[in-house]
Amino acid sequence: MSEQKLAAEVRTEFGKGFARRARAAGQIPAVIYGHGAEPIHITLPAKSTTLAVRVANALLSLDVNGEDHLALVKDIQRDPIKQIIEHIDLLTVRKGEKVTVDIPVHVVGELAPGNVYNQELTVISLEAEATHLPTAIEVDIEGRTAGQHIHASDLVLPKGSILLADADALVVNISEATESAEEGAEAPAEAAAE
Structure with missing residues (x-):
């Protein structure tokens, strides 16, 4: 930054x-x-x-x-x-000083069809050099399927950064799309047809 x-x-x-x-x-x-x-x-x-x-x-x-x-x-x-x-x-x-900051977590990529994700953590605590703070941490969910989890320990941190959050903290949970969510998406289309 x-x-x-x-x-x-x-x-x-x-x-x-x-x-x-x-x-x-x-x-x-x-x-x-x-x-x-x-x-x-x-x-x-x-x-x-x-x-x-x-x-x-x-x-x-x-x-x-x-x-x-x-x-x-x-x-x-x-x-x-x-x-x-x-x-x-x-x-x-001061230049070179390490500071504790909360960095936003951004989810990128597309899941496998028929799956949804729930982002459990929107920020993650890191210790990083004050003059080299990341603007965000990206979590790639490309092609992931139901049952997969991304934990804080799975995040790719910028060079020189140290994870302060619990390594086992759940960041993203991936599950199957429920039928009620699919039915809710279809209902407006059916109403428009009538």
Whole structure:
């Protein structure tokens, strides 16, 4: 994953009133913490920050008053209605440092005909280098048949990553398609014919 470069400004005001004014001015309030240092309260440009944090575990290279900070997005608070970003928590990291992250699991491929899959885990916990975080882990189900299972230990992890989840955790379960599901799919076609 490549790091996104953003210019940040240190903020000295706090509270809801300041946060509203900052968002109205196209800024997002944020805080950088970690490594035992005092938290740094900043504002980030809204448009470029929103684009940069679209992916899970985004890595940001911040210029805070001429000082460089490498930070990992740990939490994003969004407005429940408008879905705009209200605040971001950032964890300071160093190049080469290992961090614990939850990586999305994506299922790819087509099952053998007459089978369905149930994805039991949508994210998996890994320890990986902060500057080389994977955006997702892919699980290939191509041609698999009923009764097959894919466990966390079966996942192909990126180089240098360590699985933190239980190795026996079920990720994908493959079973036969039930008749009721097939009948439900046929029912609208029959109704349309009448």
